[in-house]
Structures are given as C-alpha cells and as structure tokens.
Amino acid sequence: MSGLFQDDPAEQDDIPPPPDGPGLFGDVLPVALPEPVHAGPYRVLARKYRPTTFDDLIGQEAMVRILRNAFAIGRVAHAFMLTGVRGVGKTTTARIIARALNCIGPDGTGGPTADPCGICANCIGILADRHPDVIEMDAASRNGIGDIRELIEAVRFRPMQARNKVFILDEVHMLTTQAFNALLKTLEEPPPHVKFIFATTELRKVPITVLSRCQRFDLRRVRIAELSQHYARIARNEAVAVEPGALEQIARAADGSVRDGLSILDQAIAQTDAGPDAVITATQVADMLGLADREAVFDLMEAVMGGKPAAALAITDGAFERGADLGTLLQDLLDLLHTITRLKSIPGLRDSHDLPEAERTRGAQIADRLAVPVLARAWQMLLKGVGEVETAPDRRAAAEMVLIRLCHVADIPTPGDLVRRLNASGSAAGPDLSAAAGGGSGVRAVANGMPLISAEAAPAPAPAAPRLNNFRDIVALVGAQKEAMLHAHLLHSVHLVRFAPPVIELRPQPEAPRDLAPRLAALLSEVTATRWTIAMSTAAGEATLAEQGNAADSARRTAAADHPLVRAILDTFPGARIDTVHDRTTDAYGLPAPLTEQPDMPGFAPPEADYFDEDPMEIDP
CATH class of the missing domain: 1.10.8.60 (Helicase, Ruva Protein; domain 3)
Structure with missing residues (x-):
C-alpha cells in the first residue's frame, strides 16, 4: 500500500515515457541520463608492482639471504646502509625491513620475521605510508643540522604503536658535514627500540665514520x-x-x-593502440x-668492419629518418663491439643464456671473422668518436665522420700484420727489428699519440746480487733504502770525481744539500758495516748519472732511427715518431751495465812446453 508521499511500486511500472513533443513552455522535457562511472586514479606500474616482501625482490639474492638469516637467528643490526644505482629497490627494501621488524602476525602475538604477514595493523600502516613509528626523511631536501636535531629528539621517545621506531633516510649522502657529525653519537649507540636505514646512490660521499657504524648492502644492477x-x-x-x-x-x-x-x-x-590483438x-x-633497431646495429657493424662506407651511411640515414639519435647509435655500436670482443675472448659465452639470442648467434659469427687487434683498434676509435659527437655542433655530421673513418681504417693492417709483412719483405735489407738498438732491446713507435709498434726482445736473465763495485751501485743502494730525496740528489746534483771504496770523492752542484756527505756516509756505514768517507772536491769529475742516461738514450734513438725496418714504418705512417727505445741490457739509469773486473790469473803453459823449474826439489835417495 502506498503512503502519502510514496507511489505504489506496482504503479511505478506504468509511468508513461516522456513526451516526444514540446512541453508546456515549448521546450522538450529533459531525459534523465545515468550517472557516468568514474574509474579510480591510475597507478603507474612502478608503484603497482612495488615489492612488498623479500621474495618479491629480484636480482638481490645475496642481500635477501643475509637478511633472512639475520631475522632467523635474531642478529638484526641497528643501522643499515643500502647503496646502488637508482631504481634497484633501496627504499623498497627499507620499507620491507621496517615491516619485518614490526610485524605482529595475524593474531597479534608474532615477533620480528623475514616474512611479514601483510594483514596486521603495523604491516598495513607501513604499506600505506602512514605508520607513526616509521619516519621517512628525504635528505636531499632536509639535509641541515636542524633537521638532524629534530630526528635525534624524536629518537628519545618510545614507539607509539609498533615494536621499533624506524628512521629511513633517503639520499643520505646529501647531508651536510655538520649534520653527519651530529648524527654520529646517536647512530653508534641508539636506544634499543630504534633502527636506522639509510639509502644512497653516492656511497663515496658518505663519511667513513658513518659507514663504519652501519651494516652495508650493495644492491647490484639487475641483469x-x-x-x-x-x-x-x-x-x-x-x-x-x-x-x-x-x-x-x-x-x-x-x-x-x-x-x-x-x-x-x-x-x-x-x-x-587498444584492442584484443594489439602487440607492442x-x-x-x-x-x-629514439633507439636504433638491434638488427640495424648489427648491419652497421658488418658494414663498418667490412670497409663499406656507402652501406654504413645508408643505415644511418634510415635510422635518422626514424628519429634515432646517431650519438645513441654510436653508443649501441660501442656496446655491441664490447660484446663481440668478449665473445672472442671467452668462447663459453656463446652458450650462456645471459646474452640475447642475436648476440649469441650473429655476434659470434662477427667475432669469428675479426681479430682482437682489429676489435681493440675499433674500440679506441669509437670511444673517441662518442666524445666527439657529444661536443660537436652537428651530431649527425660528427657521427657520420666517425663511421667513415672506421670504414677506411678497416682496410689498414694491424701493427702486428705490418711488422710481419715488413720483416718478410725487408729481411735482406738489415737485421731483425729486435736488434735495432743492440741485443735485448725494443723500439716503440707512435703516431698521433697512438702506439704503432712495440717490439720487445726476450728478457735478459735476472741480475746478480747487488755489489758496491761502482758509483751507480751506491746510488741504487740509496734508492733501495727508500731515501728518495738523497737518491734524487745523487742522480741529478753530484759529479763523481773518484771512486775508491771506502772513499768516494764528489763535486756537488749548488742545489745539492749541505748535509749530503754525512747522510750518505752514515747510510753506507749502517748498511755495509764499514766506515765510509765522502769527500767533497772542486774537480770537474764525470757528468751526472742523469746526464749520462740522457746521452745514452739519445744514442739509442739515433741507432733505432737508422734501422731499415723502423724507417719503413715511419715512412708508412706519416707523422709517426719514435717514442721510446727499451734496452734490457741497461740498468735503471739507462746506462750499459759495467763490465765486471776479472782478477789477474796466471796463464797456463801450452801442452808442448818443456818442464822447467829454476829450483828443482831435491829428493833424498
């Protein structure tokens, strides 16, 4: 039965439809439309799928294992330092630790656990970022000593609801020096109900005094x-x-x-595009x-290493039209070159599933065709080219110039191939390169700061035990005794006048210290247990050891430059020069090893000589 202000439900079904024509005032009566349904605010995937337990963390197995064991045996530290690149889960791990410390279980009687329940009041409050005992502070914006004093004041009070009061400081490296110093004492001896968790991407900026008070975890990049x-x-x-x-x-x-x-x-x-058949x-x-297609990077690598500039530029034109940045393309090429070099050096990587299929198949094929010296040369040129692109006014032009250089260098033999060819063609013109500056020496030529050739002879046998047979032995002994200043002055500031052990006569230069003679005499006497006399003279004496070494080095350079093979290399590479000449027969001062004096020995008579004795021995009959 209907009431005074209610219609009978049975009669509501008989309500006529709204009229099609105009109403009393000439307007069409409005039709009531259903209220639109508004969806809730969209949560980005990074927040929607943020890990809530240790099992949800990926790529951090070592840290998870240590923390699980710490909770299992009740050895949870009072301060943690979480470090790693952005986005690996530092703050997320801090919140999981805070829940693990304060979880009380579904029945409210649980203790600290590595597997928080997620349904108790503490877990729900921490997950919702509204728990009164878990305080998060952004040290990038609150980095002063006043902010730290507020934190230290809050440490004094017990938790209002949870078992532990947890302070999470993100980007802790942004704190000032005064703020760090103010935190030290509290960090070293906090109340039993307080835990600190720090997160940073710049660990080197955190004082060592803070690091030593924390248990450190390095969150690694995820593969x-x-x-x-x-x-x-x-x-x-x-x-x-x-x-x-x-x-x-x-x-x-x-x-x-x-x-x-x-x-x-x-x-x-x-x-x-939305739709059931849409595929990314x-x-x-x-x-x-703005990346280059991976297959295009492989095609570009093959074109460059094959010396095909037209094909390489066609690939870059296509990438540029698609909106790819050619500087990024060069970086992709550099990354691929590194992967190919690793495949060349470690053949077992071809069976590793850590590498994508394209790298394991097509990359391995390229690695089989290229030698390591070729890959190393391309790496150096690309590395320099990436820097050129970053500073060039036209990035596209700079990138294309780098690729053209790589294409033309692909036809140039490596230094090792060049040495072998020159040795094969010029073996009749002169001795081998290793003899350019005498036996046991080597020559290193460079062009534009890059090494062209470095040929080393077989190493000489190990020298005998040092003996004080000459002044160079004295200087070497001083250097071995870690007397750097005295060694430097003996090398550059004194001229040897006479060497007659245990007497040494020297002419010092004006820059030599006045106490050089007593210091040298005391050192030698202590080491050799013999009293030495160091006399100062005004005679000219020999050149300093440094001057002698420079003169010997100039002579070796001249001898090396006259070698036919070296001249051929310098002619092949315009602008090349001899950088250093290594002679393994010289000592540490670049001087030939002195000849060891042999004691006078009596000569033996030839076998056909007659026996003669001026004073024959008389033998009693």
Whole structure:
C-alpha cells in the first residue's frame, strides 16, 4: 500500500515515457541520463608492482639471504646502509625491513620475521605510508643540522604503536658535514627500540665514520635477462602482449634499474593502440626511445668492419629518418663491439643464456671473422668518436665522420700484420727489428699519440746480487733504502770525481744539500758495516748519472732511427715518431751495465812446453 508521499511500486511500472513533443513552455522535457562511472586514479606500474616482501625482490639474492638469516637467528643490526644505482629497490627494501621488524602476525602475538604477514595493523600502516613509528626523511631536501636535531629528539621517545621506531633516510649522502657529525653519537649507540636505514646512490660521499657504524648492502644492477622475465610477467598480469624483442630493448634501456624499465613499459603500453590483438613490437619501442633497431646495429657493424662506407651511411640515414639519435647509435655500436670482443675472448659465452639470442648467434659469427687487434683498434676509435659527437655542433655530421673513418681504417693492417709483412719483405735489407738498438732491446713507435709498434726482445736473465763495485751501485743502494730525496740528489746534483771504496770523492752542484756527505756516509756505514768517507772536491769529475742516461738514450734513438725496418714504418705512417727505445741490457739509469773486473790469473803453459823449474826439489835417495 502506498503512503502519502510514496507511489505504489506496482504503479511505478506504468509511468508513461516522456513526451516526444514540446512541453508546456515549448521546450522538450529533459531525459534523465545515468550517472557516468568514474574509474579510480591510475597507478603507474612502478608503484603497482612495488615489492612488498623479500621474495618479491629480484636480482638481490645475496642481500635477501643475509637478511633472512639475520631475522632467523635474531642478529638484526641497528643501522643499515643500502647503496646502488637508482631504481634497484633501496627504499623498497627499507620499507620491507621496517615491516619485518614490526610485524605482529595475524593474531597479534608474532615477533620480528623475514616474512611479514601483510594483514596486521603495523604491516598495513607501513604499506600505506602512514605508520607513526616509521619516519621517512628525504635528505636531499632536509639535509641541515636542524633537521638532524629534530630526528635525534624524536629518537628519545618510545614507539607509539609498533615494536621499533624506524628512521629511513633517503639520499643520505646529501647531508651536510655538520649534520653527519651530529648524527654520529646517536647512530653508534641508539636506544634499543630504534633502527636506522639509510639509502644512497653516492656511497663515496658518505663519511667513513658513518659507514663504519652501519651494516652495508650493495644492491647490484639487475641483469637484462632477469629484467626481461620480470617485465614479461607484469605484461601478462596487465593482459598486454609484448614481443620478446621489445622486452629485451626495454630491459637494456633500463640499465639495471627495475623502476626505469617499468616506466618505459608503462609508456610503451600507453602508446599502443587498444584492442584484443594489439602487440607492442620492438620497432615501436625503438621508435619511442629514439633507439636504433638491434638488427640495424648489427648491419652497421658488418658494414663498418667490412670497409663499406656507402652501406654504413645508408643505415644511418634510415635510422635518422626514424628519429634515432646517431650519438645513441654510436653508443649501441660501442656496446655491441664490447660484446663481440668478449665473445672472442671467452668462447663459453656463446652458450650462456645471459646474452640475447642475436648476440649469441650473429655476434659470434662477427667475432669469428675479426681479430682482437682489429676489435681493440675499433674500440679506441669509437670511444673517441662518442666524445666527439657529444661536443660537436652537428651530431649527425660528427657521427657520420666517425663511421667513415672506421670504414677506411678497416682496410689498414694491424701493427702486428705490418711488422710481419715488413720483416718478410725487408729481411735482406738489415737485421731483425729486435736488434735495432743492440741485443735485448725494443723500439716503440707512435703516431698521433697512438702506439704503432712495440717490439720487445726476450728478457735478459735476472741480475746478480747487488755489489758496491761502482758509483751507480751506491746510488741504487740509496734508492733501495727508500731515501728518495738523497737518491734524487745523487742522480741529478753530484759529479763523481773518484771512486775508491771506502772513499768516494764528489763535486756537488749548488742545489745539492749541505748535509749530503754525512747522510750518505752514515747510510753506507749502517748498511755495509764499514766506515765510509765522502769527500767533497772542486774537480770537474764525470757528468751526472742523469746526464749520462740522457746521452745514452739519445744514442739509442739515433741507432733505432737508422734501422731499415723502423724507417719503413715511419715512412708508412706519416707523422709517426719514435717514442721510446727499451734496452734490457741497461740498468735503471739507462746506462750499459759495467763490465765486471776479472782478477789477474796466471796463464797456463801450452801442452808442448818443456818442464822447467829454476829450483828443482831435491829428493833424498
């Protein structure tokens, strides 16, 4: 039965539809439309899939194992220092530790555990960032001594709700020196109910006095393979189809940071057309990030190392039209070159699943065709070229010039090949290069600061035990005794006049110290247990050891420059010069080893000589 202000429910179904024509005032009556349903605010993937337990952390197995054991045996430190690159989970780990310290279990009777329940009041409050006993402070914005004094004052009070009061300081390296000093005493001896967790990306800026009071954990970069698998799981949870190549590119661009990769994945999902058949492709990700296609990088590598500038420039033109930055393209080429060199040096990597399929197959094929000296030369040129692109007014022109240089250098033989060819063609013109400056020597030629050739002879046998047979032995002994200043003055500031052990006569230069003679005499007497006399003279004497060494080095350079093979190398590379000449027969001062005096020995009579004795021995009959 209907009331005074209620319609009968049975009659509500008989309400006529709104009239089609105009109403009393000539207007069409409005039709009530249903209220639109508003979705909740979107949470980015980095927040939606933030780890909440130790099991959710990826790539940090060592740290997780240590923390689990610490909670199991009740040896949890009072201060932690978490360090690593951005996005590897430092702050997330700090919050997990805070929950593990304060979890009380579903029934409210639990203690600290490495597996927090997630449903108790403390776990829920910490997850929601609103727990009164877990205080997070951004040291980048609150880095003064006043902020630290407030923190120290808060340490004095017991927790209001939880078991432990946890202070999380992010970017702790931004604190001032005074703030660090104010924190030291509290950090060393905090109350039993207080825990400190610090996070930083610049560990070297944290004072050692703070580090020594913390248990340190280095969160490592996450491998590309682990990141790809992690992003694939998230894509499945989000009902998004992503090509494996696209996941690999996202993981590579993340550079070990889980959060950076999730941000890129979020962007890739947003720029893909909606629909049940939509797939995020590697090409779309490359275009979004301004990267060159991975296959294009391989094609560019083969064109450059094959000496094909036209093909290389065609690849760069296509990449530039797609919006790729050619400086980034050179960096990708440098990374690929490093991978190929590793495959060349460590053949077992070809079976490792840590490398993508393209590197393990096509990269291995390139590695088989190139020698290590060729790869090393290309690395040096590319490394220099990347720096040139960063400072050039036209990045595209600078990158193309680097690639053209690489193409033309690909046809030039390596220094080792050049030496072998010159030795084969000029063996009749003169002796081998190793004899250019005498036996046991080597010549090193350079052009534009880069080494062209470094040929070393077989090492000489180890020298005998040092003996004080000449003045050089004296100087060497002083150097071995760690008397750096005295050694330097004996090398540069004195002229030997007479050497007659245990007497040495020297002529000092004006810059020599006045106490040189007594210091030298005392050192020699102490080492040799013999009294030495150091006399000062005004006679000219010999040249200093440094002057003698410079003269000997000039003579070796002249001899090396006259060698036919060296002249051929200098003619082949215009602008090349002889950098150093190594002679293994010389001593530490660049001088030939002195001849050891042999004692006078009586000569033996020839076998055909007649026996003669001026005073024959008389033998009694």
